[in-house]
Amino acid sequence: MSSVPLAAYLTLALILFCIGLFGALTKRNAVIVLISIELMLNAVNINLVAFAKYSINPGLTGQIFSLFTITVAAAEAAVGLAILIALYRNRQTVNVDEMDTMKR
C-alpha cells in the first residue's frame, strides 16, 4: 500500500465537482440542488487537503483553508435551507421548475 499519487485525489475531486455541478444544474428538487452544491464544495476540500500534503509546494494553510470552506459551506447550506423554508411556506413546493413567477 504505497502512497496514493496526487493526481488520484485531484481526479476524484474533479469527478465529485462535476457530479455536483451536474446535479446543481439539472436536478429539480431544491434540496437536492443544495446538496449538490455541498458536493462541489467538498470536492474543493479534497483538493485543498491533497494539495496541502502532496503538491510541489506543500503548505499547511491548505488545511486551514478547508476549515473555512467547511464553515462557509455550512453557513451557505443553513441560509439556503432557511430561504427554501420561507419559499415552501409561500409556494408549497420545492420543485425548482415551478419557481417561475418571474419570466424572462
Place this chain on the structure above:
Amino acid sequence: MMEELLYAQPGWTHVAIFFALGAALLVTVLGFVTYAILAERKVLGFMQMRTGPNRVGGRFGLLQTVADVFKLLIKEDTIPKLADRPLFILAPVIAFAPAFMVLATIPFSENMQFADLGVGLLYYVAVSGISTIGILMGGWASNNKYSLLGGMRAAAQMISYEIPLVISVIGVILFAGSLNLNDIVRGQENIAYIFLTPIGFFVFLISSIAELNRTPFDLPEAESELVAGYHVEYSGFRWAFFMLTEYVYLFAMASLTTVLFLGGWNPIPFLDFIPGMLWFGVKFSIVVFFMIWIRGTLPRLRADQLMSFAWKVLLPLALLNIFVSAAVKELFL
C-alpha cells in the same frame, strides 16, 4: 509483538490479525450487551421492588437475554408492503456499524486499545453522528406515521444534544492539549478531569443520556405515545439490531465518559497495584449503573422541555464551560 505489528508495512496478515482481535472485541461487547440488559432489568426491578427476570437460566435469570435473542432470531421477519425496501433493510446496518466502529479508538487500558488515532475524540464524535442517519432512515423507510414521527423526533433530539455534548468536551481538550484519547487519559494521572471541569462533566453526562435515547429522554421510543417510535415496523433480528445499537452505544458512551472525565485506567492514588484494566472496569460500571439508576428514578420529559433544555440550558452551560475551563487552566495549572 503488537508494537512491531503496528510499525510494520500493512498487509493482509495485518488484516487477518486485526480481524481476529476485532471479532474478539465484538464478542465481548455482545456479551456485555447480553448482561447489561439483564442487569438493567434486574436493577430496575430492584428499584421498583420486584425481582426482575428469574426463570430462565437459573435463579438469577442469567440466560434470560440469551433466550430473548434466540426468540428474535427465529421470529418471522416482516417488511411492510408499502415500505421502501432497500432503505428498510439498510437502516439497521447503518445504525449499528458506527456504534461498533467508535469502539476502535477507546483505550480500555494502557495497552488495550485498537486504533490509537491522533484525532480519536473527533473520530468518535464524527462517526457516532452517523447513527442518526440510520435511525432517520428506518423511520422513513417504514412508511408508517408513527415511525416517521419517531424517527424525526429521534433525529431532532440527537442533533440537539450533540451540540452540548461536543462542546462540553472542549474543557477536556484544553487540559489535555490533544484529541488523542490516550493523551487525554495520561493527562489525568494526577487528577481526573471531572474535578477540573465539573460543568463539562455534568453537561456531557446529561447529553450522553439524551444521545442514547434513554429515559428521561426516550421520547423517540415513547411506547405510550408513539407505539415504539421509529422501529415500530421492525421485527425479529432487524429490530434486535436497533436494540443492539443502543446498548453498544451505552457501552461506548460509558467508556468515553470514563476516559474523558474519570481518568480511564488511572488508579486512585495509592491503589495502583490494581491493574488499570480493572480500574477502567470499575469506573465504567459506575457510569453504566448511574444511567440505569436515572432510568429507574426520573420520569420522561415533555417534548418541548426536552428541546429547550438542550438549547437553553445545556448549550449556554457548555459555552460557559469553555471559558471556565480556560480560566482554570490559566489560574491553577
Place this chain on the structure above:
Amino acid sequence: MDLDTLLSFRWSVMLPEFIILGVATLLSVIDLFMKKESSRKPLAWLAGAGILAALISIFTQLDIEVTSILYDTYRLDSFSKAFKILLLLGTLLVIVLSSNYKKEDLEENRGEFYYLLLAALLGAMMMASSADLITLFVGLELLSLSSYVMAGLERRNKRSNESAFKYIVSGGIATAITLFGMSYIFGLTGETNLFKIAENMGNLELLEHSFLIVFAFIITFAGLTFKIAAAPLHMWAPDVYEGAPVPVTAFLSVVSKTAGFVILLRVIIICFIAAPGIDSDPILLQVQPYVMVLAAATMIIGNVTALRQRDIKRMFAYSSIAQAGYILVPFVSNSSLIFELIWFYLLAYLFMNIGAFTVIQLLSSQEGSNDIGVFRGLFRRSPWLAVPMTFFILSLAGIPITAGFIGKFGIFMGALGLEQPQYWLAAVMMATTLISYVYYFNIIAIMFFRDSEGTKVSIPGGMAAVLAFCAASVLILGVMPDLALDFFYGNFDVNEFFMQIETEVHTHDH
C-alpha cells in the same frame, strides 16, 4: 503568534471595519430587545451614522502609508482606501433608500435589514483590504450570505423568496467554482498570501504545469465574475433584481458589484501577474482573448436582452450586466490606467444607478407595479423626478456632460491605448452602447412623450436628498471630472497595490 506580536500591529488602521462591525453588532442587539411594535426608523439613522463615521475615518487615513497587519491578511493601501470609499458611499445611499422603503412585507424584518446590510458591507470592505485568499474568500462569503438573506427579506412575497433562492443556488455554484479555482492556485504555489503566490507563480518549476495555471485562472475568473454579473454567470441577476426589495437591488447592482470588481482585481492581477501560461508567455496576455470574449458577450447579452424587458427592475438588471461588461474592458486591455478607470467608472455608476433606483423605488411603491408604464407622463406629473431620472439615464447611456460619458471615454482610452489597441472590443462596446440607447431612451420617451392622468409622486425628504446628490454628482463629474481624478491621483498611489510588505516576524525562544 503571541500577545506581543499582536499588540505590535497597528490596529488603528482597521478602524473603519471596527466601526462597521461594532455598529452592526449594536444594531442586532438593539433590534433584538426592542419592542416589536416600536418603529425601526432610528436604527436606520444609527446605521447611517456608523457608515458616515467609517467614511470619515477612511478620509483621515488617506495619508497613512501602506500598512499591513496580521501577516497581510489585512492591508491598508491606496487600492483598498479608494474602493472602500465607493463601498461606503454606496451603502450610505442605500440606507437612505431603505429607510424610505415602505412595504408591509418588509416591516417585520426591517431591523434585520440594517445590520445585514452592514454585515454585507463589512464583507465587501474586507475584500478590498485583504491580500490573503482565505480572508478574501471569507469576506466574499460574508457579503454573499448577507445578500442572499436580504434578497429574501420580504418573507411573504413569493417573488422575493424566489429571487433569494435563485440567488443562493447560483451564488453557491459560483462560490464552489471560485473555490475550486482557488484550490488550484493554492496547490500550485502552496501559499494563500497573494504576494507569495505571485512569487511562487514565477517559479520555474511551475512551467511544466502551465496548463494547470491556465486552468486555475479560467476557473477562478469564471467564478469571480458571478458577483459582477458578467457572462457566463450572469443568469441570476434578472430574477434576483426583479424579486428583491428595491434597496437591496440597488445594493446588489452597485455595492456588491463594486466589491466583485475589487476581488477580481486583487486576486487575478496580483496572483497571475508573473505567472507563466502555456509556452511560458505571460498568462495574462494568453488568456486575454478568453476574457475579451467574456466581456464582449456580457455587453451583448446584457444590452440585447434588456431590449425586450417590460419590468423596469429586470431591465436595469440587464443594464447592469451590460455595465459590468464595459468595466471589464480596461481589465481586459491590461491598461496601465486600469485602477483609475475602473474606480472612476464605478463612482459614476454608483451615482447614476442608485439615483435611478431611487426613482424606481418611488414610482413602483406609489403605483404598486414594476412595469415600465409607471414612467408614463412622468415629466408632466413630477418634473422634479423626471429630470434627474433623465440625467441618470443619459449618464448610463454615456452621453456627454454626464459622469457616465467620462467613464466610458476613459474606458475607450484604456482599450485603445496599448501598443495593440483593442479595436474590435471598442467597436463591440460602442455598438452595444448604441443598442442600449434604444431601451434607455425608451424610458425617456415614455416619461416625456406620453401623457397620463397619473398623480404627482410625493418625494420624501431623504429621497429628495439622494436624488439631488446623485444628479448633481452625475453632472459635476461630467463637467469637471478632474475633481475625482485629481482626488484619485492626489491621494492614491496605485503602485501600492503591488507592494509587498515584509512584516517583522518576532521569534521567541521557548
Place this chain on the structure above:
Amino acid sequence: MDFYHLYQNNYLIVAVFLFLGVLLPVVALTAGRLLRPYKPSAEKYTTYESGIEPFHQSWVQYNVRYYLFALMFVIFDVETVFLYPWAVAYEELGVFALIEMGIFVVLLTLGLVYAWKKKVLKWT
C-alpha cells in the same frame, strides 16, 4: 516512515471495524433467514396503524421546525470545527487567542439569543 505505517495501520483497524460492523448484521440476518419461518399473509404486511386500516400516504412533509433545528445544529456543529483545533493548540496560542475565541463565542451566543428571541427554540 515507521510512523507512517503506524498511521496506516491504525486506520486499517478502523476499516476492519467497519467491515465487522457491517458483517455482523449480514451474518446474523442470513442466519436468521435459515432459522425463521416464512408464512406470509396480507395482514402481516400492512402498515401498523393501531389496528385501523391505514389511510393515505404517510410520507408527509414533516414540520418545518425540524428544519430549523437542523439549521441550528449545522451552525453550532461547525463552530466546533474551530473550537477543537483552538483547544488543542491552546498552549501555544495563549491569552490572545482566548480573547479572540471569546469574541467568536460571544457572536455565536448572540446568534443563539437571536434564535431564542425569535422563538425558533420553541417546540410546538
Place this chain on the structure above:
Amino acid sequence: MNTWLLSILILSPLLGVLVLLFTPSQDEKSIKWIGILGTLFPLGTALVTLSAFNKSGEGLQLAEKFQWVSYEVFQSNGDVSYPIFYEVGVNGLSMVLILLTTVVSVLAAIASFSIKKDWKSYFILFFLLEMGMIGVFAAQNLFLFFIFFEITLIPMFFLIGRWGYLEKEKAAYSFLIYNGVGSAILLIAFVAMFMKTGTMNFEQLAYTFSLPQSELNDMHITKNFKMGMLIALLLAFAVKLPVAPLHSWMVRVHVQAPPPIVMLHSGILLKIGAYGLIVFGAGLFPDQFESLAFIIGLFGVINLLYGAFLALTQRDMKRVLAYSSVSHMGIVLIGLAALNEAGMTGAVFQVVSHGLISALLFFLVGVLYERAGSSLLKDFGGVAKRMPIFAGVLLAGGLASLGLPGMSGFISEFMAFLGLFETMPVLAAVGTLGLILTAVYVLRAVLAITFGTEKELTNAHDLSSTERIPAFILLAAILFIGLYPAWLSDMLRPTLDSILLGLGG
C-alpha cells in the same frame, strides 16, 4: 491670452435657460418673447466676436485654453500624461458658421410662435441645442467637439419626439440611432488618435500626422492607421451629412419634426457633417483624402442625382425639400472631391448658402402646414392669388435653390462643378445632369403650389408681420451672398488656403 469672448458666446444661450427657469410655465406670451430675446443675445455676442475677428488674419483667433481632464499613464518608457484641454477658437470657416447658427436660431425662434404646447421646456431645449451648435464650431479639440456634437443630439431627440408630427417618436428614434452610430464611430476614432498622439488639439494633430512616416513609426502610427481613421471619420460624418444610403433618418426627421427645428436641422446641423469632413477629413489626413477623392466625388454625384430623382417623385412638399437637401449635400462632396481651390470654395459656399435656403424653404412649408394642416402638393394650388407675398418668397427661395445666378446657390454650385471639371471631368459631366433635375423638381413643386387652379384653403391669409421677419431676412442674406460673395470668400480664404496647402493644391 484668454479673452473669454468665445466661452461667453458658447454659453450665451444658457442665459435664456436661466431666465426661463424662473418663468411660470403657463405664461405663453412671455415665454415666447424670452425665447426670441434669448436668441438675440447669442446673435449679439456673435456680432461682437465678428468685430473682434480679424478677417484677413491667418490661423486661429480668440483662442482659449485650460487644462480640463488629466489622466496619468504609467508606461514602460516613463510617465506619460494624457491631458485633455478645454480649447476653443475660431477661424474664418467656423466664424461664418457660428454667425449662420446664431442668425438661423433667431429666425427659428421667431418661427417658434407656431409651437402649441410646453413652451417652457421647448425653449430650454432649443437653447441647449443652440449652445451645442455654437460649441461644435468653436471647439478646437476633438474631445470638446465630440461633447458639443453629442449635446446637439439630445435636445434634438426631445424636440422631435415631443413637438413633432404624427410619427414623431419613430423619427426621434431613427435620428438618435443613426446619429448615435455616427458619433460612436467618431468617438472610437477620436480616442484612437488621442492615444496614439497624446493630443486632441486640431492643429497639433494635423502637425503630428503631417510628420514624415519615419517619425510616425515611433508613435506606432502606420499608413493603414491613418487610412482607417480617415475612413472612420468619413463614415461618421457621412451619416450626419447625410450621404446617400444613410439618409433615410434625415428625410424622416424633416417630415416629422416641427418647422423651426427643421430649419435649424437642415440649416445648421447637417452642416456639422460638412464641417467635419472639411476640418477632419481634408484637414488631418490630406494625403489619404486625396487617394479617396474619386470615391468621395462619386458619392457626391450619386447623392446629387439620387436626391434629385427622388425629390422629383415626391408628393409631399416636405419630402421634396428633404430630398433636395440630400441632393444639395452631394454638391458639398463634389466640391471637396475636387481638391482644388474652386471646389473647396464651392463646397464651403454651399454649406452656408444651403443653410440659408433650406431654412427659408422649411420655414415657408411650416407656414403652409400651419394654414392648411397639410403639406401634400395636391392639396394646394393657386396660392399666389390669396397669399401673394408668400408665393413670391417661395418662388425666390426655389430659384435660389436651383442655383439661379445672383443668388447664393448659383455661386456654390458653379464653383464646385468648376473645381470638379478640372480634376474629374467625366464625373462632373454626369453630375451636371443633377443640376437640370434640380431645376425640374424645384419648379414642379413650387409652381404646383403657387399657380394653377386654386384650391380651397380654410385659413389662407398671407404672411403675418412676425412671419415676414424671418422670411425677408433669410431672403436678403441669400441675395447678399449671391451678389457680394467676396465678403464671404475673404473671410474663408485663410482657412481654405491652409487646407489646400495640406492637400497640395
